[in-house]
Every structure is written in structure tokens, then in C-alpha cells.
Amino acid sequence: MLSILDEVGAANRQLIAMGYKVTRQREATLRILFENETDHLSAEEVFMLVKKSNPDIGLATVYRTLELLNELDIVEKINFGDGVARFDLRSKDHEHMHHHLLCSECGGVKEIKDDWLQELEERLEKEFGFTVSDHRLEFTGIYKKCANKSCKKERKAVS
Amino acid sequence: MLSILDEVGAANRQLIAMGYKVTRQREATLRILFENETDHLSAEEVFMLVKKSNPDIGLATVYRTLELLNELDIVEKINFGDGVARFDLRSKDHEHMHHHLLCSECGGVKEIKDDWLQELEERLEKEFGFTVSDHRLEFTGIYKKCANKSCKKERKAVS
DNA sequence: TTACTTGCAAAGCATTTGCAAGCGG
DNA sequence: CCGCTTGCAAATGCTTTGCAAGTAA
Numbered sequence: 001m002l003s004i005l006d007e008v009g010a011a012n013r014q015l016i017a018m019g020y021k022v023t024r025q026r027e028a029t030l031r032i033l034f035e036n037e038t039d040h041l042s043a044e045e046v047f048m049l050v051k052k053s054n055p056d057i058g059l060a061t062v063y064r065t066l067e068l069l070n071e072l073d074i075v076e077k078i079n080f081g082d083g084v085a086r087f088d089l090r091s092k093d094h095e096h097m098h099h100h101l102l103c104s105e106c107g108g109v110k111e112i113k114d115d116w117l118q119e120l121e122e123r124l125e126k127e128f129g130f131t132v133s134d135h136r137l138e139f140t141g142i143y144k145k146c147a148n149k150s151c152k153k154e155r156k157a158v159s
Numbered sequence: 160m161l162s163i164l165d166e167v168g169a170a171n172r173q174l175i176a177m178g179y180k181v182t183r184q185r186e187a188t189l190r191i192l193f194e195n196e197t198d199h200l201s202a203e204e205v206f207m208l209v210k211k212s213n214p215d216i217g218l219a220t221v222y223r224t225l226e227l228l229n230e231l232d233i234v235e236k237i238n239f240g241d242g243v244a245r246f247d248l249r250s251k252d253h254e255h256m257h258h259h260l261l262c263s264e265c266g267g268v269k270e271i272k273d274d275w276l277q278e279l280e281e282r283l284e285k286e287f288g289f290t291v292s293d294h295r296l297e298f299t300g301i302y303k304k305c306a307n308k309s310c311k312k313e314r315k316a317v318s
Numbered sequence: 319t320t321a322c323t324t325g326c327a328a329a330g331c332a333t334t335t336g337c338a339a340g341c342g343g
Numbered sequence: 344c345c346g347c348t349t350g351c352a353a354a355t356g357c358t359t360t361g362c363a364a365g366t367a368a
Contacts, residue, residue, distance in 0.1 A: 021342050021347060043333080058350040063333060079240045083358090084332065101289050110287075116279055121298070128269075129303035130260050136297045139280070144288035180322060180367050202358080217325040222358060242333090243357070324365070334355070341348075 004034045007091070011074050018072060028054045029065045033075060033089055040109050042084040078136070080109070099137040105146035163193045166250070170233050177231060187213045188224045192234060192248055199268050201243040237295070239268070258296040264305035 002010075008030045012022045020026075032049045033041070041049070047062040066087050069075040075087045080102065088098065099112035121132040161169070167189045171181045179185075191208045192200070200208070206221045225246050228234040234246045239261060247257065247270075258271040280291040 019347090023342070023348065025349075056350080060334075060351080061349055064348085067334095077240070079238050081236070081238045085240075101283065101287065103289070104292065117296075120275055124260065124298060124300075128260065130262070130269075130298070130300050131303070131306070132298045132300040133263065134299040136295070136299075137276075138295045139283060139289070139291045140293040140295075141283075141289050141291040144290070147290070178322090182323065182367070184324075215325080219326080219359075220324055223323085226359090320366105320368095322365105322367080324363105326362095326364105328359105328361085330359070331357090332355105333357105334353105336353085337351095339349085339351105342346095343344105 004031060007034045011069075014072055014074065020068065025050075025054065025057050025061050026065050026068075028057065029062060030069070030074075033069075033087065037089050037091070038111065040078070040080075040086040040088060042086050044084065046087065080138075098135075100139070102138060102140045103143050103146055104140055105142045108143070108146075163190060166193045170228075173231055173233060174227075179227065184209075184213065184216050184220050185224050185227075187216065188221060189228075189233075192228075192246065196248050196250070197270065199237070199239075199245040199247060201245050203243070205246065239297075257294075259298070261297060261299045262302050262305055263299055264301045267302070267305075 008027060011030050012027065015022055015026065028050045029046060031053075032046055036049070039045075043059070043063050043066055046066065047057070047059050050057050050062060066075065066077070066085075070077045070087070073090055076090050076098065078086050078088055078098070080086060080100075099114065099116070101110040101112065102108075103110075117135055117137065121135070124130045124132055167186060170189050171186065174181055174185065187209045188205060190212075191205055195208065198204075202218070202222050202225055205225065206216070206218050209216050209221060225234065225236070229236045229246070232249055235249050235257065237245050237247055237257070239245060239259075258273065258275070260269040260271065261267075262269075276294055276296065280294070283289045283291055
């Protein structure tokens with residue numbers, strides 16, 4: 001398990017390798033992403049968090065940085081249909097395993113780290129001549145604990 | 160197989176049952192949706208098509224109608240991450256089977272009408288105490304025919 | 319009639335962009 | 344020093360909303 005500093009460092013090396021510069025703002029944004037690895041933050045949320053350590057950063061910079069990280073495959077831009085883009089780190093153990101459980105009761109988003117779709121992808125190749133490069137799987141439903149005692153109060157409680 | 164008129168009629172009855180009125184605009188919108196069942200139209204696209212037979216309709220009305228149909232579960236609002244909401248009819252044979260193949264070469268969206276996830280949903284119930292009410296599955300990749308001869312020219316060619 | 323609907327224009331949001339100033343390498 | 348980056352504000356693009364006029368039942 002790498003420390004956050006190591007992870008940020010690795011990302012920085014990737015930036016440099018691709019000809020981009022390592023700036024205060026980019027490092028700060030990366031740090032926030034790694035510190036909140038499981039949270040599916042929106043650009044606005046990242047902005048708020050980065051601002052704490054870096055009050056001068058602009059929202060546009062955060063957007064630009066997230067877009068850049070998305071292009072470098074350091075994060076994945078995802079859209080749960082609530083009108084804001086969210087950003088997931090694509091670290092080694094998340095690769096190609098972006099399954100989410102969305103609880104309609106508490107609004108929580110849980111990530112499942114299994115690759116369940118290998119078999120299906122092979123079928124698509126054979127039956128449709130379609131070569132899969134990525135997939136996304138989401139389940140909407142309710143946790144038993146949420147069905148019983150309503151836990152609407154706390155958003156993102158489940159994680 | 161029902162005719163489009165029958166399908167629109169059924170939807171109308173649903174509207175009435177829920178206390179909504181059947182208007183020229185709503186019927187026209189429904190007709191367009193049924194006529195383009197496989198096309199994943201955006202609100203703007205629906206608007207354009209409805210305008211042909213109904214030049215006086217306003218874009219806001221189309222948005223409101225689509226939103227209403229979404230609430231009535233007559234259509235499903237989906238988001239492929241391209242910045243526009245798209246709308247899929249939830250007819251009998253589509254129910255609970257919203258799997259999509261997104262071709263990164265030609266931009267085509269193909270629908271798969273199989274329910275592959277029953278088994279996984281049972282696992283989620285057992286292992287996570289999560290009761291699935293809906294799911295979404297998308298594969299991004301390339302069709303063999305697109306990999307060979309580039310078919311970028313025509314958008315939505317595959318369907 | 320009466321409440322639901324509509325069209326229009328204005329507003330609302332998330333996101334993007336132009337540009338001059340700032341900074342990394 | 345050069346060119347990539349930034350912050351700000353303005354612009355954009357999709358979607359929603361306020362409101363007076365229109366219309367289904």
C-alpha cells in the first residue's frame with residue numbers, strides 16, 4: 001500500500017512524462033483526490049476541499065485539472081445522472097471494475113471491486129463482433145438497513 | 160406487436176389514470192418516441208422531430224413532457240455522458256434490460272435485450288443486503304466493422 | 319368553468335473559454 | 344526566457360421556471 005505522497009508522486013511523474021508541468025494547484029488537487037479515494041467527488045466538491053489548503057485556486061483550474069487527469073486515465077469521469085460529473089481515481093485495484101451500488105433511500109454510493117463481466121465481454125466479442133474496452137455497471141436499489149430504519153438524514157452515509 | 164397508435168393510446172390512458180390531460184403536444188411527443196423507439200433521442204432531437212408535425216410546440220413543453228413520461232415510467236432518462244439527457248421507451252420488452260453497447264469509433268448505440276444480471280442481483284441481495292430495483296450496464300468498445308473501415312462519417316450508424 | 323398546460327423569455331446550473339498575468343523548467 | 348498555467352469573468356449549452364394566455368374535460 002503506497003502512501004498518498006507516493007501516489008501523488010507517481011501521478012506527477014505521469015504528468016511530466018506527457019509534457020505537462022507539475023504545479024501547486026495540480027498537486028493539491030491530486031492530494032484531495034487520493035485523500036478521498038472512495039468518495040466520488042464532484043468538481044465543485046474537489047474545489048471546496050482544495051480551497052482549504054489552497055485558498056487562491058480557481059474553480060476553472062480544478063475543472064481543467066480534472067479534465068487533464070481524466071485524459072491521462074488517472075481519474076475516470078463518471079455521471080450518475082444527478083447533473084454533475086464525478087471523478088473516480090483509477091488506481092491499480094480499481095482498474096476496469098467500476099461497479100456501483102446506488103441506494104435510492106440514503107443516496108449512498110458503494111463501489112464493488114469485482115470483475116463480473118469477463119464472460120459477458122467474451123460473448124459480445126463472439127456474438128456481436130464488439131470488442132469491449134471499458135464497461136460500466138450500476139445497480140439502483142435499497143440496502144436492507146435503509147429499508148428498515150430510514151437513514152435519509154445523512155447523505156453518502158454508505159461507503 | 161401493437162401498432163404505434165395503440166401504444167400511444169396506452170400511454171394516454173396512463174396519463175389520464177394519473178390525473179394528467181391528453182394534449183396535442185403530449186400525443187405528438189409520444190408518437191415521435193414510438194416512431195423512433197431504438198434511437199435514444201435527446202430532448203432537442205425529439206423537439207426537432209415533433210416540430211415537423213407540430214410547428215408551434217415549444218422546447219420547454221418537450222422537456223416537461225419528457226420529464227412527465229419519465230416520472231410515469233413510460234420513458235427512462237439516460238445519460239451517456241455526452242452532456243445531454245436521452246430518452247428510452249420503457250416498453251414491455253425493454254423492461255429491466257437496458258444494456259448498451261457504445262461504439263467509440265462510430266458513436267453508435269446498440270441496445271441488448273437480454274437480462275444478464277439476474278445472478279449478480281441475487282448475489283448482491285445475499286452478500287450486501289442490497290435489493291436491486293434497477294440496473295444499468297454499458298460497454299464501451301469498437302465494432303469489428305468499425306475497426307476495419309472507419310465509419311466515422313455517419314453518426315448513429317449502428318442501431 | 320376551472321385547473322392543468324402551453325409558449326415565450328428569462329433564469330439557473332454546471333462547465334468551458336478568452337485573455338492578461340503568473341510561474342515552472 | 345518561453346510556453347504552459349492560472350484566475351477571473353464572461354460565455355456557453357442544456358435544462359428549468361415564472362407568468363399570462365390557452366385549452367382539455
